[in-house]
Amino acid sequence: MSPRPLRIRKVSNPPIISGLKPYGNKSAHGKTEVxxxxxxxxxxxxxxDFEMLNHLEASVKMNVSRPTVTRIYAQARYKIADAIVxxxxxxxxxxxxxxxxxxxxxxxxxxxxxxxEKQDTVANCPLCGSSQISNCDQIPDDSIxxxxxxxxxxxxLACGYEETHQSGNPCVNIICxxxxxxxxxxNSPHSRKFKNAL
Amino acid sequence: xxxxITSTGNSLxxxxxxxxxxxxxxxxxxxxxxxxxxIPNPNKEALEGAGPASVQLVxxxxxxxxxxxEFGIKIKxxxxxxxxxxxxxxxxxxxxxxxxxxxxNTSQTHSK
Numbered sequence: 001m002s003p004r005p006l007r008i009r010k011v012s013n014p015p016i017i018s019g020l021k022p023y024g025n026k027s028a029h030g031k032t033e034v035x036x037x038x039x040x041x042x043x044x045x046x047x048x049d050f051e052m053l054n055h056l057e058a059s060v061k062m063n064v065s066r067p068t069v070t071r072i073y074a075q076a077r078y079k080i081a082d083a084i085v086x087x088x089x090x091x092x093x094x095x096x097x098x099x100x101x102x103x104x105x106x107x108x109x110x111x112x113x114x115x116x117e118k119q120d121t122v123a124n125c126p127l128c129g130s131s132q133i134s135n136c137d138q139i140p141d142d143s144i145x146x147x148x149x150x151x152x153x154x155x156x157l158a159c160g161y162e163e164t165h166q167s168g169n170p171c172v173n174i175i176c177x178x179x180x181x182x183x184x185x186x187n188s189p190h191s192r193k194f195k196n197a198l
Numbered sequence: 199x200x201x202x203i204t205s206t207g208n209s210l211x212x213x214x215x216x217x218x219x220x221x222x223x224x225x226x227x228x229x230x231x232x233x234x235x236x237i238p239n240p241n242k243e244a245l246e247g248a249g250p251a252s253v254q255l256v257x258x259x260x261x262x263x264x265x266x267x268e269f270g271i272k273i274k275x276x277x278x279x280x281x282x283x284x285x286x287x288x289x290x291x292x293x294x295x296x297x298x299x300x301x302x303n304t305s306q307t308h309s310k
Contacts, residue, residue, distance in 0.1 A: 099278040109300070112286035116278055126263055127285055129304035
């Protein structure tokens with residue numbers, strides 16, 4: 001069976017350089033070797049290390065899953081480390097990517113436009129030159145759920161009261177509203193012992 | 199800077215075409231030299247792939263912006279990689295002359 005096809009990664013802009021060359025290699029004999037850094041790996045480095053996003057935010061920007069960003073990022077770090085340590089030349093090319101830009105709307109002339117040069121900020125409408133423009137497909141912040149979901153529950157060992165567990169908040173810190181006892185994690189050794197005693 | 203405008207005819211009085219790939223004419227307008235060029239669209243009757251073919255035609259004239267009423271789904275990623283700006287202007291009553299006037303005003307205020 002053939003593997004599942006790759007999801008095409010979204011890259012905002014191609015890099016301004018097409019590669020990097022080492023200099024001053026004392027043990028070099030003739031040509032330097034080459035490392036091919038793919039566009040998606042360049043984008044992962046740009047989002048995670050330059051724009052200081054976490055992998056989840058970067059994954060939304062690249063339109064892939066969070067583990068995929070982590071994999072691409074790890075590969076990119078390895079390639080860059082390889083280039084620095086062994087004195088290889090970096091060439092940025094290739095990869096399964098597409099380039100995308102955001103849409104803006106001008107409220108003065110009513111036109112929609114995109115902005116392919118994403119490094120510069122947009123200030124004026126390209127048609128009428130007015131500055132009354134707004135981004136029309138900004139992703140609302142609350143659509144990105146940064147808290148990991150947890151199906152587990154907290155349980156009170158004294159009366160059996162249950163509550164859904166909140167990540168980052170230990171169950172012992174929650175006091176049962178019915179009998180004022182500290183709660184325990186459901187299905188933990190503690191609560192299992194309690195179940196056996198019943 | 200060069201701007202491509204989709205047009206329904208080859209004169210200043212013709213209207214803005216609401217389609218990109220299958221428009222009648224492309225008007226290439228140079229905002230610096232004020233030169234106009236009308237290109238009949240060879241992909242007008244194409245069964246498929248009119249959009250990408252038109253992108254190639256327009257990109258070969260080194261334009262920076264394209265003004266049209268609507269763009270198809272294949273166009274955006276192509277134009278993004280070529281760094282050409284798309285402007286969607288949904289006013290079919292506007293004439294080519296009006297749009298060129300707007301562009302002239304904009305470039306004048308920017309150069310000042």
